[in-house]
Amino acid sequence: MIQTNVSPTLDGLFRRILARKPDALALLDPLNKPRVTGHTPRRLTYADADRAITALSAHFIEAGLPNNSVVAIQLPNTVEFVLTVLAAHRAGLVVALLPLLWRQAELTVALNRIGARAIVTAAKIDGISHADLAMNAAADAFSIRHVCGFGSDLPEGMASLDDAIETQSTTGRAVTPDGRRAAMISFDVTADGFRPVPRTHLSLIAAGLALSLESNIPQGSALMSAFAPTSFAGLTSSLAIWLLTAGALALHHPFDGEILAHQINEQSCETLIAPAQLTLRLGEIDMDSRLPSLRHVLALWRAPEQVASSPAWSGGPAALTDVYLFGEAGLFGARRAADGTPAPILPGLHGAPRDVSGSSIAGEILLTSRGTLGLRGPMVTTAAYAPLPPAGDSLSTPPPRDYVDTDYSARLDRTTGAISITSPPNGIMAVGGYRFLAQDLQEWARRLGPGALLTALPDRLSGHRLAGRARDNARAREALSELGLNPLMVEAFRDRPQVS
Template identity: 25%
Template sequence: MSPTMAGDDHGTVEARYGAEAATHFRNQGFWADDSLSSWVDRWARERPGSRAVSDGVRELTFAQLSNQSARLAIRLLELGIHAGDRVAIQLPNWVEFVMAYAAINRVGAILVPIMPVYRHTEVLHILQSAEPKVVLTTGNFRGFDHAAMFRELRGEAPSVSRLIIARSKVVDSSFEERIDDTVAEGQSATALAAQLGPYPHSDQGHAIIYSSGTESTAKGCLHTWNTAAFTARFLARDVFRLTAVDTMFMPSPLAHTTGIEIGILAPLIAGAQIHLLDVWDPEIALARIQQFACTAAASATPFVRMVLDTPSSRRHDLSTMRVWLCAGAPIPTTLAMEFAEVFNQGTLLPLYGCTEVGVATVCHPDDDLETISTSDGRVLARGVDIKLIDHVGERVGAGQEGEICYRGPGAMLSYWRDHENTRAAIDDEGWHHCGDLGRVDADGYLRVTGRLKDIIIRGGQNLSAREIEEHLLTHPAIKDVAVVPYPDERLGEKVCAFITVQDGTPLSVSDIRSFLTNKRKVAIQKVPEKVLTIDELPRTASGKVQKFVLRKQATSTVR
């Protein structure tokens, strides 16, 4: 039914789901024969002059978004990009991200989003794994030259043959070009459409989104248009209830699952506007929500706390905001009540999901305050099944804790070119084992209670403790290390590193920060905010580090 896709034995819809399940998903309206680019072109025909996307500096109408993405798509074809090829984007939350995403989809290529905060180490891993032929990025943003980084990595990532640069006047003509030159006025929309041909098949590879999880290197989650759009369709219809008059406010990175599925796909499927914030600042966020009359948003829960703590929050007209979805931390009753007061009865709703399956459970605007503050919602749509299992794989009853497993139309096909991890995560019955613990009550509401994964959720982003540990162990003065989370009111969790050192001389937080960012070149959010030097790490008789002891110790230092 679908074109062949590179990857492991789950790299096609037939291998992952089977023809019967795929047909069922279509018959039930969970999947459709459309695409991101077909939605963009539809709204360009029906509402050409309406604003599609803005970021406070630039904006595009639906007609401009359609036209410029088509011109970039033609250029991608000229650069040898065809269906199944990978194209990476490392851009802030700018309109160029949305336009480039639509162009990539228009030629049937596979989007590889890269978080803007990622640096040499993380970026090189993604480039070597996904092997994109073209990268869209920028020059200097927030004191870091992204284009220069890709120039440095070129020798170790030979698949990349071209950089397309946004908002930068400085380019190396032998390797780079400016996106503004690429999408300059030229052929008509009709002529462009004739060159581009049919839209891509909705079951072919659409995006490889990298998620760190528990391993030391990130895994690429291979999604089709249909598996990615499933979450967007039902959030847009049943939770946000988006129409053409709505505006989605997106402060979360577009390179993240939240940014892609909620910030781009949900509003574009509904024909709503998108407003982007490229640098998080709660004061600016409030001003933008008022200025652009934003009606919906999604972010990590700590973002909401920062907005409400901003002195000017009571002075802005925020009455247009109806629904704000939160992930990564529970929503306390007091936070939900305060949000409703400041946002004029707007509703703060929790969700549970991950890059591998999109949104699994979510609360709805009709749920009461107790449900919102004590659960992570029910299944997103009737096509989703959730079960909780014990340590031997048996399903547990209502109210009992177990590992959360997902089966439904939003699950990825596989981890990109990673047979071992794919087989470990997806069992023979098609259940995706999420690695998190939870309880489901008699009414079907899930509450996430913990995690099997060794991760820190900092500001809604999953950080692998093992990855940070492996970087720290390369420091010449560090003998042993264990990384654990500790609670933080603003970000949910922060990173604490317990270290033993060679000569007994403690290393400061600034020492560690300098080493990780300058020597190891890792993203700043992975740098520990707390470093504690101890004589030896607590271990079990079998030699495993007793991280629960260290978590208690790290937590006690902030009380």
């Protein structure tokens, strides 16, 4: 029975669709799943998905995870990710999203910071034993009480979630659907350091509404998500939009261009959600003939300062919406003009959709006194980004701030009044979806001894790329792996061919 006198949750949205069309197609795995996890791709109706969600929720409850405890998830872009998130919410748990490139060092810090009670992963992802990574990180995180995973050959002590789905237990508990409760935790890096960013169901739904309405995605649309889900933007642009549009969600684990095109055509996907660099490459092909079903493209920009200088969109009948991402602080979307050029971003309130008078307020864009871009609105968690208290013995604290300073430098165009985002935050290096403090790179290089250098170089596609130099690159890679650092840092010390 669906309660209508409470604010909506993600699982509540799923149950409403389930009640209307249980036999409709809901979730589709990547076609390259056998390479990613070694498993056969799955196609689930809403009824199939509901049975799996119920069984996984029962497993979490039977494992003794208390209501409102945190379960950390490190999974690829497959149906298991979506099922696990909704199952955790059905069990009254909060989901923490762990990026796939994180290894033991980052995992341990994150798990201890949020007091996670459980961790969910897969046996292997792209050939890497994430099950072993999870077990090692759990050993260093004193709050972890339950480790579970999908796949075969799981380590001793790790519970099988495939077995849980097959068991089909229906154990449940009373959970009041309340959109104001915490739904997820993601992780950001700011000038003040590493910080968890919690969000409620309503925050996620607000962001999903802003994007789906701005890009004009119709109800029942077949969606293709090729964006890693382990962030606020990733979860919003896939799971939240899917639940709001009540269509089918096809997933692609990045990236294989031929397989992605085949998936889009096989499912007649009308909407593609992908990193901006990938979508702009699609605009260079004959989309009318190669991807005839596409009508809506959401380009997610991890480096939003690059939107203004990007080429005009020439994707035929498919309309492009630029989605500006500011780490985990917030986002907004702007559909491109008829000529394919980026839409001007004006300060002040913006609706959902952005340019329709009288629409619901999606948020507000502002310039701070520091000459940086600020965000406020229903999707923005100001408390997570509150400035640190002043040092010293003073008992006075600054007044609370009702916006988040993204630290992206910005200015007003005197002619148009539009905001121009000019540069990313100082001291923060972004490599794709991963952010580091520049001082952290220097610290890790120092651990390798004299003569070692680790730095971030500007990169048009990903923001930055890492480059390393050591007296012995092979030994440097081995040392960084033993320290539990992610592959971005390890592979920065790869041997490069000599130029004659």
